[in-house]
Every structure is written in structure tokens, then in C-alpha cells.
Amino acid sequence: MQVLNNGFVKLLEHMGGDDAVIRNARRCWRSEAKTEDADRKLLRHLIKAGHKTPFEAMVFTFDVKTPLFVARQWFRHRMGSFNEESLRYCVAMRDYYIPEGLEDELLLKWKSKNEEAFDFYDLLVNEHRVVKEQARSILPIGIYTNFLWTVNGSSLMNFLHLRLDKQAQYEIRVYAQAVLELVRDAAPICFSEFEREVLKLGE
Numbered sequence: 001m002q003v004l005n006n007g008f009v010k011l012l013e014h015m016g017g018d019d020a021v022i023r024n025a026r027r028c029w030r031s032e033a034k035t036e037d038a039d040r041k042l043l044r045h046l047i048k049a050g051h052k053t054p055f056e057a058m059v060f061t062f063d064v065k066t067p068l069f070v071a072r073q074w075f076r077h078r079m080g081s082f083n084e085e086s087l088r089y090c091v092a093m094r095d096y097y098i099p100e101g102l103e104d105e106l107l108l109k110w111k112s113k114n115e116e117a118f119d120f121y122d123l124l125v126n127e128h129r130v131v132k133e134q135a136r137s138i139l140p141i142g143i144y145t146n147f148l149w150t151v152n153g154s155s156l157m158n159f160l161h162l163r164l165d166k167q168a169q170y171e172i173r174v175y176a177q178a179v180l181e182l183v184r185d186a187a188p189i190c191f192s193e194f195e196r197e198v199l200k201l202g203e
């Protein structure tokens with residue numbers, strides 16, 4: 001799913017869904033999955049009561065490309081695993097964030113400042129043999145990075161709760177929205193109840 005001018009989020013794989021969460025939750029009562037209505041009520045109760053561990057039975061891996069400053073906010077979510085392309089080992093791609101709404105001279109200037117930084121980076125790496133791990137420090141924080149994020153359903157809901165909020169920066173909010181759209185199909189009951197109870201989208 002495309003996000004911002006050059007970013008994306010892809011759901012690479014997931015383990016578990018509604019069935020796994022219901023199975024884990026019902027272990028507390030030595031019971032098993034019942035009707036959809038009863039299971040939905042159970043999930044609603046878990047969400048309201050903050051009984052979060054059954055949602056850990058779902059695990060998702062995403063491939064994410066974001067500006068560095070968005071990744072920096074994302075990585076603050078410690079309950080998950082990240083593997084990011086390293087600019088110590090890989091050459092930086094000439095790929096940077098351009099906000100919507102910049103026009104005319106401002107847009108030209110935005111691009112030329114970024115291009116200038118990349119020109120200097122290329123000069124350092126290719127002609128002066130400066131090591132990539134040092135040369136990268138002259139690049140702006142709007143350049144794109146690419147990482148894999150593996151996260152369980154409970155931590156994912158915490159991420160969505162915080163990063164879909166109006167208080168969160170627009171650029172991470174649009175990624176959180178893309179993540180939500182990708183996980184809805186994987187666990188439709190869990191995420192519809194989550195939206196209804198936590199995000200209040202049903203109101």
C-alpha cells in the first residue's frame with residue numbers, strides 16, 4: 001500500500017487471527033469457540049477490560065518504507081522487532097520525502113536542497129572514499145529508510161491507538177491507517193471490536 005510520496009507498507013505474513021485469539025482467551029474459562037456473536041462479545045470484553053495477552057496469539061510481519069523521522073517515532077514502540085537496511089553497509093538511495101502542498105519556488109528549493117545533499121554524499125563516497133557510515137551523516141532526516149517490523153496483535157493495537165490519534169504527527173498517522181487497513185482482513189472480529197471500543201470509529 002503506497003504511503004506519502006514514495007513510501008509503502010506491505011503485510012508480508014501473519015500467524016493467527018480471530019480463531020487464535022478466541023482459543024487463547026477461552027482457555028481461562030476452560031471453554032472453546034462458541035457462536036460468532038458470543039465470541040465477538042468475549043473479544044469486546046477483553047478489549048474493554050484490558051485483558052490483552054490473548055491478542056498476542058496473532059503475529060504480523062510488515063515491510064515498511066518511511067522517511068527516517070517517521071521510522072524514529074515508529075522504533076519507539078519497543079514491543080516488536082525491527083530489522084532495518086543499514087547505511088553503514090548499503091549506499092543511500094536518492095529517495096526523499098516531499099510533503100504534499102509545496103508549490104513553485106518552495107518545491108524547487110526543497111528538491112534542490114535534498115539533491116545537493118545527495119550530490120555531496122556521492123562525491124564523498126565515490127570520489128573521496130569516505131566510508132558510508134560517516135558520509136551518511138550529511139543526509140537529511142527526510143530520506144527514506146526500509147525496515148521489517150514483526151509485532152504481536154496486542155502491541156500492534158497499542159501502536160494504532162497512539163499513532164492514529166490526532167495528536168500524532170500526520171506522516172506517521174497515514175502509515176498507521178495503512179497498517180490498520182492491512183490487518184482488518186487477517187482478524188476481522190478483533191479489529192472491528194478494537195475500532196469500535198478503542199478508536200470509536202463506529203460512533
Ligand SMILES: Cc1cc2nc3c(=O)[nH]c(=O)nc-3n(C[C@H](O)[C@H](O)[C@H](O)COP(=O)(O)OP(=O)(O)OC[C@H]3O[C@@H](n4cnc5c(N)ncnc54)[C@H](O)[C@@H]3O)c2cc1C
Nearest residue numbers: 073076077078079080155158159162163165166167168169
Ligand atoms: C503523540 C506522541 C508524542 C510523543 N512525543 C514524544 C516526545 O516528545 N519525546 C519522546 O521521547 N517520546 C515521545 N513519544 C513516544 C512515547 O513516549 C512512547 O515511547 C511511544 O509512543 C511508544 O509507546 P509505548 O511505550 O506504549 O510502546 P512500547 O514501547 O511498544 O511498549 C508497549 C507497552 O509495554 C510497556 N512497557 C514497555 N517498556 C516498558 C518499560 N521500560 N517500563 C514499563 N513498561 C514498559 C508499557 O505498558 C507500554 O505501553 C510520543 C508518542 C506519541 C504517540
